[in-house]
Amino acid sequence: MSGRLVRSAALSAWMVLALAACVAQPARQVVPVAPAQAQANDTRRGAVVAWDLSGRIAVSNGDRGGSGRIDWQQRAGGYTISLGAPVTRQSWRLSGDELGARLEGIAGGPREGADVEELLLSATGWNIPVRAMQNWVRGVGGAVHEYGPTKLAYDAAGLPVKLEQAGWSVEYQDWYPAGPGRPQLPKRIVARNGKASVKLVVDEWGLAPQ
Template sequence: MNCWFRGLTLASVVLVAACATTRPVVHHQGDVVTMGLQGQREHALADTSHWTLQGKLSVSDGNDNHSGGLTWKQDGDRYDFTIRAPVTGRSFRLTGGPDGAELEGLDGGTRRGPDAETLMAQTVGWQLPMAELKSWVLGLRADTGPAELRFGDDQLPSQLVQDGWTVDYKAWDATRQPAMPSKVFAEKPPYKVRLAIESWQLGQ
């Protein structure tokens, strides 16, 4: 693995999200009203394919933990995913779309692959479900198969189970309409992805 990524290893990562509401611990299956509200959220965000988020990302494979500042720009089917190392300030950039993916910033030059998931797994050992994460980060179910939703007392999703991953919504920015996730933890043992979102810019 690239030495720079080893340099990102941290014992723990503090994920802080602005304007976040603390999530209740208790989960419950959605009743008619709760599912109706979620349906309204999903309808309002269904066509949201252009956005930028700023935050912090932590990824673990069960042995190593890596983290950094994140800027994620989504432009339809195309993405620009930049991670900055917390100490050195060095960054790498993952870009691509339906025609493939490119990873810049590694020793040895730009790497290319058929898609983001394959490229990240082959080059740095990260398991990032990019196709699904594009929906999950919005608090939506991906269109890749059946999903189970659970809700907190605030009637916002607290957990989503899909494609073998368990996605816990630890905090939401309820100042936005519709409310947007601000702390998202996804896990498929031994892999873990932790995302703290500090700002959303929808439509750009």
């Protein structure tokens, strides 16, 4: 068995249990919305650049996939993403910023690279747009100069139902209400690009001083 297949099998083995709640949700209705209302909501979410989330994630490339716990800490351009499986107690950690990334917990020891998506794909076989998802998980588009234009569709409350960018379609199935000093933030997200998909259920958001 090749090294990549061994790594992929190991990754799938520990990403197996935790996304039972990420089932199909009723489609949210897209309606015409006042641009000012939608823009105001987008601006509030876009201003959140230092945050933490914990929840469950499922990743699939069509022929194989898995799920596990996720803890994501974002501080402006820097991130630390930890994944783990409670049963096997195995873990995987991705950290980086605009200069590069480091992946730990894989067979053969840590790896580093200038491009986080290429690093992740070569080490695990997963197609995950990590840098764009820093924005997509908050319901806002990524930088136009990197990912191209963003197409957004909204519900009656002025919250995104779907975001399309860089060949990916991101569906927002549920939202948390706004709280003291916190805008409305996504609860259930499904991102797809061909056979690749990433499903995320956020159990908790935490905002750091902005």
